[in-house]
Amino acid sequence: MTTDPATDDRSPSAPTRPSAATLRDVAEAAGVSKASASRALDPASQYVSSSTRARVLDAAERLGYRPNASARATTTGATAMVAVLVSDIRDPYNAEIVHGVIEQAGVSGLVATFAGTDHAIDDEIRVVRMMRSLRPHAMILTGTRSGSTVSRTSLEAELERYTQEGGRVVVAGDDELPFDTVVVPRRRGASALVAELFRLGYRSPALIRPDRDSAAARQWEDGVLEAADRLGMRIERGDTVRAPMTRDGGYDAAARLLARRPEHLDVVLAATDAMAIGAMTAMRDAGLAPGAGIGVAGFDDVVGAEDVTPDLTSVDLALARVGAAAVELALTGPGDHRRIEFEPRVVVRGTTPARLG
Amino acid sequence: MTTDPATDDRSPSAPTRPSAATLRDVAEAAGVSKASASRALDPASQYVSSSTRARVLDAAERLGYRPNASARATTTGATAMVAVLVSDIRDPYNAEIVHGVIEQAGVSGLVATFAGTDHAIDDEIRVVRMMRSLRPHAMILTGTRSGSTVSRTSLEAELERYTQEGGRVVVAGDDELPFDTVVVPRRRGASALVAELFRLGYRSPALIRPDRDSAAARQWEDGVLEAADRLGMRIERGDTVRAPMTRDGGYDAAARLLARRPEHLDVVLAATDAMAIGAMTAMRDAGLAPGAGIGVAGFDDVVGAEDVTPDLTSVDLALARVGAAAVELALTGPGDHRRIEFEPRVVVRGTTPARLG
DNA sequence: CTGAAAGCGCTTACAG
DNA sequence: CTGAAAGCGCTTACAG
Known part of the structure; x- marks a missing residue:
């Protein structure tokens, strides 16, 4: 970051506004x-x-x-505003969190301001600098970020500077920065799903996971394996397949699984609902009724799990609540790397009926 | 709206902030x-x-x-900020527009502020009032809205008041308010799609449209019918079917269409990509290869059209550009209900190969 | 090129 | 309960 302080961002053409009532x-x-x-x-x-x-x-x-909010802010020194740094608003996960932030900000009498960071730490640093000018009550960081270690250190330093000015920093996502964090409970959600399936009588899961590595995919897989291990469920070597994180990817993965005629399997777990829905189609094409013979479960429950037949078992990560909680955390005084993690909600639906015996 | 001016939204607990450098x-x-x-x-x-x-x-x-941006703003009277009123950020259409707004605001040196309106005009009125306090350079209204005629009049009055204070109002969506508007070119996009399919040799389309009425659905259907009519393509009574606006809805609709063995059809048009993708599956299940026998085209191109096989012909509405243009319009001085409409881009892919003869 | 001063629209002790 | 005054952090004529 070579953001020269000379690069002052004074409004380009401040037009003389007709006056508002004062x-x-x-x-x-x-x-x-x-x-x-x-x-x-x-x-x-x-x-x-x-x-x-x-x-x-x-x-x-x-x-x-x-x-005039600006005048008030210069008088009181505080702005009733929360700044949200979001990697990509088009990602439905982020959109859900942001929705929660907007809602909660509204009830808390705060205005929410956004800037995109494009997943790049260097962009985040730039945005933090810019946002500091607004003296927002808090900054909330959402989504994922990547960059060099140097960049990461700079980001932390910039945020640290902001907190020293009295600002509050809250992370909504992974617990990877030394500030208050509302953790998206992926790992825990995956574990809870497996535990619930165990309770329903399932014993031999297959896993469909994204072929591209990501923190989210890893957390899901870790959660699944942790619970499976704890409960004594065995997942054989060949029962984990990788595929693109789309519906068609899920289809292909399931087709590959089924081609092996794995009689021991009783449930297919996919890392996303979209992949799970694709898997359901593959099962049907193979002459199997999802839920009747082999169960199916997705994850995240962001889109469309209820739109399929039978409706899909999934895990609700309560992302809007994560966003809302981030605002609340910012409002409850400075904390020293507090950490909140909601209980994800396993939503059992038609694709995983209770298994007899 | 009985928003009492007494309900002042002073920051609840203005904490004395440690000082930032001045x-x-x-x-x-x-x-x-x-x-x-x-x-x-x-x-x-x-x-x-x-x-x-x-x-x-x-x-x-x-x-x-x-x-200190607030101090600067009270001095200059202008805030380098654009306020965005969005009905629901979780809707991918809105998210795409908002993304464009954020991007363009960034390059224009503006900060973007958001508030949710939940599709309700009465909420919009409340939000406009609140946002007026921030003295933003402009307000951009995105998404759809519904409410009584009285509410609509109040909204216009409140926005009018804002413009009289020097604020700029830009609508990104439908041209239904008396302010500068960047129109989402649904109707035009549907027409362009049909014209392109005509050029490729298609003559007899079937239509799959959402069963719930909406402005978007109507615009799509109007565009299709307008072009079909102009080009002399005939759409028979029974060749329009309605279904839920999901992939499964598209599946069912296409299944119903195909059950009638409509030999005259050469292409199926769906109002959304999701519905079109469902229709493709239905065709396969009926023994037809999408694109080989009957063509398929979707609409909006927001999600996943490229992920299927063959990839799906669709229409790119350039929503991010719509958002960016809204910002630019706001920056180019007050206009008297100017209107911008981009040329949508028909994206011909594997599901609609050129037809011979 | 530089500085002292006025002013932007508020809020909040401080005296009544 | 009320008003005159000071002050928040800036910017911008106005004189040097």
Whole structure:
């Protein structure tokens, strides 16, 4: 990062705006001082007579007055704003978290501001610098990031600087930065899924996992294996197959699995719902009814698990709650690398009926 | 809307922040006046000696100085910010537009702020009021909205008020509000698709459309019918079927179509890519190879059209460009209900090879 | 090229 | 309960 402080980001062409109504306008219209008007407009202030308040509110309403948030912020030093750094808003996982952030910010009286970081730590550093200007109450980092160790250190330093100015940093995702974190419970969710399937009578899972490595894929697989191991379920060498992380990838993977006529299998676990749905089709094409002979379960439950027949067992990671919790964490004072992890919800549906005996 | 102006949204618990470095700090560290420091930090200002500038930049760097955007905004009256009102960020269409907004805002030196409106006009009104406090350079409205005529009038009034304060309003979506609009070219895209298929030799389309009515579905169907009509393609009564807007919906719809053994059909048009992909599976299950016998085309090209085999012909609506254009429109001075509509891009792929004769 | 001063729209002790 | 005044961190004429 060679962000020269000279590169000041002053607004390019500040056009002289026609004036919006101002506190002074309201005060004059109501025939009181600015101080009184300010107090009357503050619902928390008790030092106003009700008649003054009424006249001020009336004037404000008439003038369409909206307080100038910037002026207020320079006066109080605080901005009712939370800045969200998101790697890619188009990713449905991020979108879900962001949705939770927006919702919770709304109820907490905060405005949410976003910037894209494109998964690159160097972009994040740039964005943190830019956002620091806004003096937001907190910054929330979402999604994944990659970059050199040097970059990572710079990012931490920049964020550290921000916290020293009184800002709050919260990570929503993986626990990989030394700040308060709301962990997306992938690993735990995968474990819980396997445990639930065990309870339902399943003993021999096959795994369909993405061919490209990622933290998410790894966490899913770790969670599955951990639970399987703990419960004494055996997963044979050849029962894990890799494929592109799409519906068709799931189809191919399942077709390969089934071609081996693996009589011992009783359930197929896929790392995403899309892959699981593809696997269901492959099973049908092989003459098997998903759920009747072999069970199927997906993961993440972001899209479409309920739209298929039978509907697909999956794991709800409560991503919107993750986003909301990140805002709440930011609001509950500075913490020293606190860590929140929700219980993921295993959603048992038609593809994994209870197995007899 | 009975938003009482009394309901002031002052920050709940303004915590006293440890101080961030201030212009005064930088000036003192550099041994110059605040005025000189300010000028040195402004890359556009020429009224600084290079030695002063160097000392100031050095001091700023050392102190990790970031200008206080709020203070700047109260001084200049303008905020380098664009506010985006989005019905639901989880909708991939909106996410794509929002992505474009974020990108373009970044290159234009603007910060993008978001609020969710949940498709409800009354929510939009509330959000516009709230956002007005931020004095953003522009507000961009994305997604769909519904509400009473009264609400709609109130929304227009509230937006009108905002423009009178110097704010810019841009709509990204349907042209249904009296402000500058970047139109999502659904209708035009559907027409272009049909025209291209005609050129490829297709003459008898069947239509798979969502069973629930929506503006998007209507625009798609209107576009298809308009072009078909113009080109003399006939669409028979029974060749339009309705189904849920999912992959399985598309499967069912296509199955129903094919059950009638409609020898005259040469291409199936679906209102979304997901439905088209489902239809492809149905065709295969009926012993037909998509593209070989009957062609298939989807719409919107948001997700997965390239992941299937053969890959799916679709229409790229350039949604990210729509978002970017909205920002640019907001930056090019006030307009009187200007209207921009991009040429959608028909993406011909494997499911619609040229037909001979 | 530089600095002292005024002003942006607020809020908040401080005296009444 | 109310108002005059100071101050938040900037920018920008205005004089040098």
